[in-house]
Amino acid sequence: xxxxxxxxxxxxxxxxxxxxxxxxxxxxxxxxxxxxxxxxxxxxxxxxxxxxxxxxxxxxxxxxxxxxxxxxxxxxxxxxxxxxxxxxxxxxxxxxxxxxxxxxxxxxxxxxxxxxxxxxxxxxxxxxxxxxxxxxxxxxxxxxxxxxxxxxxxxxxxxxxxxxxxxxxxxxxxxxxxxxxxxxxxxxxxxxxxxxxxxxxxxxxxxxxxxxxxxxxxxxxxxxxxxxxxxxxxxxxxxxxxxxxxxxxxxxxxxxxxxxxxxxxxxxxxxxxxxxxxxxxxxxxxxxxxxxxxxxxxxxxxxxxxxxxxxxxxxxxxxxxxxxxxxxxxxxxxxxxxxxxxxxxxxxxxxxxxxxxx
Amino acid sequence: xxxxxxxxxxxxxxxxxxxxxxxxxxxxxxxxxxxxxxxxxxxxxxxxxxxxxxxxxxxxxxxxxxxxxxxxxxxxxxxxxxxxxxxxxxxxxxxxxxxxxxxxxxxxxxxxxxxxxxxxxxxxxxxxxxxxxxxxxxxxxxxxxxxxxxxxxxxxxxxxxxxxxxxxxxxxxxxxxxxxxxxxxxxxxxxxxxxxxxxxxxxxxxxxxxxxxxxxxxxxxxxxxxxxxxxxxxxxxxxxxxxxxxxxxxxxxxxxxxxxxxxxxxxxxxxxxxxxxxxxxxxxxxxxxxxxxxxxxxxxxxxxxxxxxxxxxxxxxxxxxxxxxxxxxxxxxxxxxxxxxxxxxxxxxxxxxxxxxxxxxxxxxxxxxxxxxxxxxxxxxxxxxxxxxxxxxxxxxxxxxxxxxxxxxxxxxxxxxxxxxxxxxxxxxxxxxxxxxxxxxxx
Numbered sequence: 001x002x003x004x005x006x007x008x009x010x011x012x013x014x015x016x017x018x019x020x021x022x023x024x025x026x027x028x029x030x031x032x033x034x035x036x037x038x039x040x041x042x043x044x045x046x047x048x049x050x051x052x053x054x055x056x057x058x059x060x061x062x063x064x065x066x067x068x069x070x071x072x073x074x075x076x077x078x079x080x081x082x083x084x085x086x087x088x089x090x091x092x093x094x095x096x097x098x099x100x101x102x103x104x105x106x107x108x109x110x111x112x113x114x115x116x117x118x119x120x121x122x123x124x125x126x127x128x129x130x131x132x133x134x135x136x137x138x139x140x141x142x143x144x145x146x147x148x149x150x151x152x153x154x155x156x157x158x159x160x161x162x163x164x165x166x167x168x169x170x171x172x173x174x175x176x177x178x179x180x181x182x183x184x185x186x187x188x189x190x191x192x193x194x195x196x197x198x199x200x201x202x203x204x205x206x207x208x209x210x211x212x213x214x215x216x217x218x219x220x221x222x223x224x225x226x227x228x229x230x231x232x233x234x235x236x237x238x239x240x241x242x243x244x245x246x247x248x249x250x251x252x253x254x255x256x257x258x259x260x261x262x263x264x265x266x267x268x269x270x271x272x273x274x275x276x277x278x279x280x281x282x283x284x285x286x287x288x289x290x291x292x293x294x295x296x297x298x299x300x301x302x303x304x305x306x307x308x309x310x311x312x313x314x315x316x317x318x319x320x321x322x323x324x325x326x327x328x329x330x331x332x333x334x335x336x337x338x339x340x341x342x343x344x345x346x347x348x349x350x351x352x353x354x355x356x357x358x
Numbered sequence: 359x360x361x362x363x364x365x366x367x368x369x370x371x372x373x374x375x376x377x378x379x380x381x382x383x384x385x386x387x388x389x390x391x392x393x394x395x396x397x398x399x400x401x402x403x404x405x406x407x408x409x410x411x412x413x414x415x416x417x418x419x420x421x422x423x424x425x426x427x428x429x430x431x432x433x434x435x436x437x438x439x440x441x442x443x444x445x446x447x448x449x450x451x452x453x454x455x456x457x458x459x460x461x462x463x464x465x466x467x468x469x470x471x472x473x474x475x476x477x478x479x480x481x482x483x484x485x486x487x488x489x490x491x492x493x494x495x496x497x498x499x500x501x502x503x504x505x506x507x508x509x510x511x512x513x514x515x516x517x518x519x520x521x522x523x524x525x526x527x528x529x530x531x532x533x534x535x536x537x538x539x540x541x542x543x544x545x546x547x548x549x550x551x552x553x554x555x556x557x558x559x560x561x562x563x564x565x566x567x568x569x570x571x572x573x574x575x576x577x578x579x580x581x582x583x584x585x586x587x588x589x590x591x592x593x594x595x596x597x598x599x600x601x602x603x604x605x606x607x608x609x610x611x612x613x614x615x616x617x618x619x620x621x622x623x624x625x626x627x628x629x630x631x632x633x634x635x636x637x638x639x640x641x642x643x644x645x646x647x648x649x650x651x652x653x654x655x656x657x658x659x660x661x662x663x664x665x666x667x668x669x670x671x672x673x674x675x676x677x678x679x680x681x682x683x684x685x686x687x688x689x690x691x692x693x694x695x696x697x698x699x700x701x702x703x704x705x706x707x708x709x710x711x712x713x714x715x716x717x718x719x720x721x722x723x724x725x726x727x728x729x730x731x732x733x734x735x736x737x738x739x740x741x742x743x744x745x746x747x748x749x750x751x752x753x754x755x756x757x758x759x760x761x762x763x764x765x766x767x768x769x770x771x772x773x774x775x776x777x778x779x780x781x782x783x784x785x786x787x788x789x790x791x792x793x794x795x796x797x798x799x800x801x
Contacts, residue, residue, distance in 0.1 A: 051449040055442070096788075149541055149567070159550045159781065160490070160543035162470045166789045176478075252445065253474040256467055256543055258570065259441055295446060298436070314434040315397035315406070 003351045019197055036186055041179045049178035056291045057185040058246045063271040063283035064196050065239025070269065071277035072200055073232035074212030075125050076133055079140035080240050081264035082121075085257060086144055087114040087241025088248035089154050092163055095249075096156060103170050107188075107245045114241020115234040117144075122233030126226060129215075141262050148257040164254035181250045188246065192239060197280045199235065208232050209278070240268075274332055276341025285340035293328070297321045389425060389693055389705050390455025391416055391432040391686075394447050394463045399438035400571035401596035403626040404678055408464055409434070410669030411682025414657050415690070417668070421660040425693050427703045431455050437468065444468030445475075452479055459711050460484055460689045466544035469502075476501040481708035482692070482715055486685045487620055487643040491547055492781035494774075496716060496744040497793040499782065503715050503744045505688050505737065506643050510777065511769040512619045513548035513591070515641060515750040517555050518767050519617065520589050531560035536587035538578060538594065538602060541567040545593045548619075551777060552591075558773075572598025579605040592618040592640075599627035607634040617641065617752070624677035628755045636757040642677075644734040645684060646753045647760050649675030653683065653729030677760060684734065691720060716741055716799075735766070741799030748774075 003024050010016040020026040044053065066080045091110030094101055101109075117140070124136040148154050148161075155163050168175040175184055199205050207228040210218035219225055248255045267290055275286020298321050305312040312320070336343045350357065393412060396405035416430045424430060433454060435447035444463055452458045461476070462484045463469055469489040476483045477500060484503045485493070491510040493502035520535065521527045537552060539545030549565065556563040564587055566578045572594055579602075582590060590611065592602055599622045606613055614637035618627070623640020625647070648654060654675040662671050673679055689711075696706045696714030706714065718739045725734060739746040748771075752764035786793055 047449050047453065051446040160466070160470070160546045162467070162543040164470065164474055164788075166474060252441065252471055254470045255441070256470070258467060258542060261570075299450075313397070314395060314409075314436050315402075318398040318436045318438065 003348070003354075005352075017201075019201070033190060037183070041182065046178050049182050052292055052295060053182055054178070054185055054251050055247075056287055057182070057189050058243050058251055059268070059271065059291055060284050060287040061185075061189050061192055061246070062240050062243035062268055063275065063287045064193060064280060065236045065241075065243060066268045067272045067275075067277065067280065067283045068196060068200070068208070068239065069232050069236035070272050071279065071282070072205060072212060073208040073229065073236075075122070075229060075232060076130060076269075077137040077236075078134045078262070078265045078269065079118075079121055079137035080268040081260045081262060082137075082140040082144040083114045083118055083237040083240040084244030084247060084264060085148060085260035086117045086237075087111055087244030088255065088260065089148055089163075090114065090241070091245035092165060092248065093154065093156075095165060103168055103175075103249075107242055107249070110245035111238040111242035114244065115238040118233045118237025118241075119230050122230050122237075125229045125233065138262070138265075141265055145257050145261070160256075162254060162256040163248075165249050166253065168249060175250070185246055185250060188242070192242070193280060196235075196239065200280070204228075204231060212278075270329070272339075274329060274339055276339030276344075279339070279341035281344065282339050282341030285344065289328075289332075289340065294321055294325055297324055387428055387703075387705060388431040388455060389428050389459055390457065391430055391689065392447075392451035392454070392458045392461055393432050393434045394437050394444060394451075394461065394465075394468070395434050396437050396439045396464070398436060399440075401439045404596050404621075404624065405439065405464065406669065407624070407626065407673055407676060407678035408682035408685075410673065411679035411684075412462070412686045413668045413682075414661055414674070414679075415653075415683040415686035417661045417666055418653075418657050419690055421664075422656075425690060426697055428693075428697075428705055430690070437463070437465065439465050439467075441465070441467040441471050445471050448472055448475065452481060456705060457481075457708060459693060459706065459708065460715070462486070462685050462689065464488070464685075466490075466547065467542060470543055473499070473502060479708070480712070482712040484685065484689055484692075484715070486688060487681065488544065491551075492778050492785060494743065494745040494778050495782035495793075496739075496741050497782075497795075497799075498786045498791055499744065500794065501712060503688075503739070503746075505715075505718075505739070505744070505746050506684075506734075507620075507748055507750060507769070508745060509544075509547035509593075509619070510551045510774050511745070511748045511750065512641050513551045514555065514769045514773055515767045516591055516617050516619070517552070517559070518770070519639075519641075519752055519764060521559075522764075527559055533561040533589070534564060534585065534587040535561055535589045535591060536564040536566055536582060536585070537591045538566045538568060538575075538582075539591075540572060540594050540598055541569050544595065544621075548591075548593060550781075551773070554777065555773065568594065568598055568602075571596060573601050575601050575605045579609045579611070582606075582611055583609045588615065590616045592616055592622045594618070594622045594627075596626075598622075600630050603628065603631045603635045603638060607631065613638040614754075620681075620750075623753065623760070624681075625673075625760075626678070633757050635755050637754065639752050639754040639763060640760075642751045642753050642762075643681060643684075644747070644749050644751065645677075645680045646751070646762060647675060647677045648680050648733050651675070651729060651733050652731060653687075653733070654680075656729055657683070680733070684730075687728070687730075688715075688718070688737070692718060695719075715739065716744070718746060741794065741796070 005022045008023055069075050069077050087110040090113035091106045094106040094109045121140040125133050155161055207223045210223050211228045271286030271290045274289050276282025301317045301320055302312055395409035416432050420430050435451055437444040437447050458481050460482045466488050469485050472483055482501050486505045487507050489504045491508035493499035493504050521530050552563045568575055616638050618640035620641045620643040628635040661667050692711050692715035693706050696710040700710045716739055720737045722736050735749045737746040748769040750767045751762055753760045754763040
């Protein structure tokens with residue numbers, strides 16, 4: 001009833017091709033963004049910021065990056081954690097070695113370094129496909145693990161191999177409180193998400209999708225696989241690398257290579273698969289599912305247990321968390337193999353017809 | 359539709375549980391101890407024992423009437439030894455129950471992350487026997503307390519022990535000592551001091567990293583077989599230790615030439631290897647397995663006998679259980695000390711507990727009275743020394759239990775202090791921290 005586009009006439013190409021052609025969508029998204037910037041900082045406490053919202057925002061950014069490569073260009077990667085690590089360590093080295101370099105520039109340079117490394121590890125994609133490519137990108141994971149553990153230069157000769165940063169500052173803005181950190185991550189995420197959305201809508205995004213759908217056919221109609229694939233690797237790694245820099249600098253403040261282990265790569269891949277391949281919105285859903293759900297389960301299970309008068313041990317909660325999480329993943333994949341994003345759009349389709357479905 | 363019903367029921371349940379959840383444990387007069395544990399994951403066999411000891415001691419204090427009448431409340435949070443989950447737990451628990459008293463993460467990785475957060479939140483961090491070695495310098499690391507010993511202490515004592523076995527420091531010249539370590543900040547901590555000692559005494563240090571979780575060590579032990587080091591130092595945790603001992607058995611490396619750090623010297627590490635680990639020695643963080651001590655009897659009588667014990671009864675008094683118990687005791691004594699200054703029978707804030715920990719003075723009489731006779735030696739901290747004690751003994755596995763096989767050692771301050779000052783100075787520079795002056799310490 002409320003959600004329908006009757007009477008919204010698009011009279012120009014620009015109006016027809018905008019990101020959210022339906023006015024309700026546009027306003028809803030705008031309202032959410034405004035709320036995220038203004039409302040959330042007023043309402044939310046420190047725990048939600050630090051433990052849930054900030055990791056969610058950063059991993060959403062990384063998931064968008066992975067989605068560009070896996071969802072839009074069809075190149076399966078298991079090296080996302082590695083590119084996060086490259087981004088984080090590169091940003092760290094720029095930050096401490098070049099005195100006075102603005103923080104945002106370090107982040108972006110971290111992203112650029114990750115992009116360069118991404119291109120390098122993307123080269124095998126020109127020859128191998130599918131699962132074989134996944135295995136090839138796994139090499140990136142082990143390589144970066146090795147480099148950051150073994151080459152002391154990258155960790156500024158820290159004896160324990162753990163690096164840390166403090167006193168983050170952009171111009172005169174001291175990033176100290178969780179609210180500051182949240183706003184920084186949110187701003188970067190909004191800009192990058194918009195960038196990603198637009199990139200996937202323009203020529204380069206269409207090339208990626210053509211390669212994904214059938215690379216031989218794409219080549220026949222004049223798309224260069226070399227450029228398309230490597231550009232997808234570069235853009236994806238740039239996003240993932242920036243997310244890695246944020247993860248290290250803003251979320252952890254002190255990290256070791258284990259923070260970007262192969263588990264992280266799997267986590268990111270699962271995010272885009274569960275969230276929805278080839279959908280920017282899906283990246284957010286996937287990140288929310290993977291980041292927030294386990295923590296929620298971990299906190300609610302004891303509470304639910306109390307309702308029934310059962311006290312569950314810490315280990316029991318942990319095991320139950322994994323079991324329920326696993327069951328939910330299977331449930332979602334059976335119920336909607338195209339991810340939560342597809343559920344969302346089906347939901348919207350139904351809403352258009354509501355309350356008189358035909 | 360079934361799905362809808364399912365979702366609705368789940369939502370209703372979640373909601374009702376939220377509404378009926380008891381209000382945060384903020385009752386007056388309760389000192390809240392957050393308990394970061396890992397009872398699941400690759401390191402669970404070791405983490406569980408530590409956690410049981412920790413929680414049992416808190417229960418024991420309550421059974422004896424609390425800290426000068428202040429009862430202890432606590433809540434566990436599972437970290438699975440993962441840094442990000444550990445940070446989440448910290449954020450979850452730090453504000454509960456009127457504010458967390460002290461955090462003990464039992465993970466060097468989590469310690470590194472929390473070291474950046476503790477000064478902001480003003481909550482002390484006890485890392486008994488682990489963590490950053492340079493955090494011993496309380497002038498820079500105001501909120502860190504690596505009580506009883508750091509990895510630099512461990513490495514120094516290990517070398518002292520080897521020298522003693524060889525018949526003097528002079529005999530170390532030309533020897534080869536291999537360090538088989540967990541490839542993480544934990545395992546890397548002893549490297550600088552071993553290299554430093556190697557230079558001074560003329561022995562050769564070989565570094566052999568083992569990747570998490572440590573079940574794959576074939577290549578490492580092949581190297582050991584080729585290079586035949588005179589001694590192997592084992593800096594492992596969890597399943598890595600028993601794997602190392604099995605590999606040593608398989609390659610025929612003599613177990614009596616292997617020395618583990620205090621995290622590689624407990625029952626779960628050797629139990630499954632049993633006879634194969636015979637002769638293997640490990641450092642102890644003062645205590646070993648102490649089933650006969652009075653505090654253990656108290657735990658059995660006052661906690662386990664009432665059916666409130668946390669873990670299996672027969673594990674009470676084992677090495678890691680004792681480690682957890684002593685860690686909890688140190689936290690509790692910090693609160694007790696703080697009460698002496700800020701008011702007996704009151705709930706202490708993190709800041710007050712920090713003062714208590716910094717002025718901790720547990721002499722042998724106090725320790726004996728608390729039931730720690732024969733378990734540990736006195737601990738005295740100060741503003742500049744947040745470690746408090748560096749006594750270490752060595753115990754050896756005889757095939758069925760751990761037995762002490764050495765006298766007390768003490769780390770060589772002349773070696774460690776300059777390194778601590780250097781490393782903490784570097785940290786202070788990086789973080790632009792102004793070390794506290796002796797005047798500031800008195801506040």
